[in-house]
Amino acid sequence: MQHSTMQHRTTRRTTAALAALATAVVALALTGCSTGSSAGTTSSEGSAISAERCKENKDAGTITYLSGYQYQSSASILEYIAADELGYFKDLCLDVTLKPGSGDTAQNTKLLASGQATVSAVAEQDLIQARANGIDITGISSYSNAGLDVLMTNEDITELPQLDGQVVGHKGYVPASVRAMMEKAGVEWDSLTLVKEGYDPSVLPRKQNGLEALTGFVSNEPNLLKAAGDDVTVWQPVDYDIPSSIGAMAVNPAFAKAHPTAVEDVLRAALHAYDFCSASEAKTKQCVGYAAKLSGATYDTAQNTKIWTTETKVIADNPTPDQPLGGIDPENVTKLVDMLHQFDIVKRSVTADDAKSWFTNEYIDAITKDGETVWPAP
Template identity: 75%
Template sequence: MQHRLIKTGLASLTAVILTIGVAACSSGSPADSSSSGSAISAKRCEENKAAGPITYLSGYQFQSSASILEYVAASKLGYFSDLCLTVQLKPGSGDTAQNTKLLASGQATVSAIAQQDLIQARANGIDIEGISSYSNAGLDILMTNPGITDLTQLDGQVVGHKGYVPASVEAMMVKAGVDWNSLKLVKEGYDPSVLPRKQDGLAALTGFISNEPNQLKAAGDKVTVWQPVKYGIPSSLGAMAVNPAFAKAHPTAVQDILRAALHAYDYCSASEANTEKCVGFAADLSGGATYDKKLNATIWKTETQVVADNPTHGQPLGGMDPANVTKLVDMLHQFQIVPDTVTGDQAAKWFDNSYITAIYSGDTLIWPAP
């Protein structure tokens, strides 16, 4: 079995710090800002100002994904400024392990970290805290050519991956009855056309629901997408984590970071024109010319649709499901990703729903802030 493991790496960590430092973007010049602090009381404004500069670190560059695009938009639309927050946007490299380390060290304040990755980080002694998640569904999927109508048809076949098979995908296949030990696992690059071309004899390929299937569809290639959530496999989408020391010292700032991002999530999802505008913000931060706006708009629409199709039971948007944390721990035990000494009850303490519950009245986001 192959899994992504969170490990230390001082040289690569330093490289990431240097990279994101060069690419940092401040929220000091919003595109559509009202006056600073206009959506907040004077007292709360002072509390948020006392938090000082806040560093948001994305999961992967400024791709228009849930947990990224709404933070870019909150900056550019002036929502952070409205709440007296000074937020710097920094693009992550896609290396979750590095993000967890930057967050724990205080070099990032908030970052997009999947719940399963947070559990793994905490099991390895990396001190970060989960503060929100949009859904128990995840982005990891398996793609097959149309001839595969049952996952057990993959027995003895070649399955491609990008360095490891995500635990949720493996759990789905095992639950579906696939003979895991019969598979030939091969590492492929980032070109999804290897699947329809059947390169290396591929019968299946891992990917992300908002990325590779959309690329293949645009190219006229047909594939079948298999989602772990449809097999009852736990995951998370759009999950966020915070540096615990910062959260303890500045709880209203953490609440209002989420408040501004969720307000922007609604804005970017409200219409085609709004989505286009938000994607334009991300394109500008990414250098513009090489940023595929059409694909990124599709990424945003796909991920927000997954969220809409798989709402977190009993929670407003952003609220976390404690039962999902327990299920994730069980899955991580199943594949020996975290030790058995990590319990569901223990892992539940690594997530704090209070920041989300504080910014809602029922299912309605409170905007402006008190």
């Protein structure tokens, strides 16, 4: 794995083959393999917006959405695909082009800062790291203070300190939130043998090379293992009050300053689609079908359906305190800075106040009334 100055997250890959493919895809990410607004819909342009606001959004020009990882049915990806396919962007006079990201968050932040992407999925922690490294992007939404990173163990491990002296597998590094959880639970970190594993989670139930624990994503590896008939225990950092985020989005700040209504309405359309895709099994199937159509014949519809339902359940079970869906919790940002200091991921000179200034709720606040997303737009 190529490391950057940012400790980046390689988002929810299901196989080594897909991970390798991602490297090739990114070369095309901003020149091809994309889809424009409202492909395959009969939506009427401007049907959910005033004429004045429609003009403002049209003046924004083409808005490039860059996904976190391919067209996987994750929160922050599937609802943007659905907003496009259902015509919600067109309803708001937005010209949105979807681009598949490679899973390299560090690269996404650079594309965003350079203006090659307009909006992209970027975890709160990753945004703090990017800004600490001089990459100018702004956080504009998040769905939860819970995260996707988890630790899995076989069922004979009933307390995390039982891992002392054992072998723990990871995908390139142990995520900070997982390490923070383990240390908070009393694990002696220096006693562990850390081993880089591939993308086949069956190494855990097979205890390959003495493996006793494996990092993963709550919506991916546990579902794959369950489908294979393997029972594992999933340890989630949120249960230990460790900060993280799900579905967080960031924007190019120059674009946001020039076109605030467009930023608001991109989020409005995405949240409207989130509600649609979460409303029933049939609508989830419909939305995952849109992602499958973009991805091709090898798309694992069953697994991607589980990814969406798992992530939206984590979000529903862990709502952001005192915020509507999409609102960012400033206290969570403070906790993230403390965690990043703890593991020397960002310099101590980066303060919580610095980090909080890198996020804003102004766009979510503008599209929310009584805790609900306002639709149609004014």
